[in-house]
Amino acid sequence: MPCSKKSKGKIKITIEPLFNRYLFIRLSDVTSNWFPIRLTKGISLLLHFGKPLEPIVLPDPIIDYLKQRCSSEEPLHEIFRKGELLEITHGPFKDLTGFFEKLQIPPDGLSRGMLFVEVLRSMQKLQIQLPQLKKV
Numbered sequence: 673m674p675c676s677k678k679s680k681g682k683i684k685i686t687i688e689p690l691f692n693r694y695l696f697i698r699l700s701d702v703t704s705n706w707f708p709i710r711l712t713k714g715i716s717l718l719l720h721f722g723k724p725l726e727p728i729v730l731p732d733p734i735i736d737y738l739k740q741r742c743s744s745e746e747p748l749h750e751i752f753r754k755g756e757l758l759e760i761t762h763g764p765f766k767d768l769t770g771f772f773e774k775l776q777i778p779p780d781g782l783s784r785g786m787l788f789v790e791v792l793r794s795m796q797k798l799q800i801q802l803p804q805l806k807k808v
């Protein structure tokens with residue numbers, strides 16, 4: 673899936689796995705023999721709720737959406753330039769505008785933009801997730 677990464681001070685679009693180290697499989701029925709899969713080299717765990725021998729079954733529409741999203745060549749958010757005027761589209765700061773300062777990619781992997789926003793007649797720095805920002 674296309675993602676923006678900051679490398680050597682520049683932002684680049686790279687292709688990253690959406691679910692790193694996850695394998696999606698389809699069997700004919702949930703009661704199929706999962707034992708050979710669990711013994712496969714590299715498989716450490718089958719996702720499950722409750723009973724450890726019954727793995728999670730994802731509905732087809734979810735899988736279809738993930739396939740469609742991963743086949744898109746557009747990143748999940750726009751790339752912004754320093755000084756651009758942006759609007760916050762979701763959350764408690766919705767409809768506020770501010771000037772983009774820089775991209776931040778913390779260890780959790782959720783890219784955020786640092787904005788300068790005027791709040792109560794003073795400039796404040798806010799970190800907002802990139803999908804919540806759009807150009808004005």
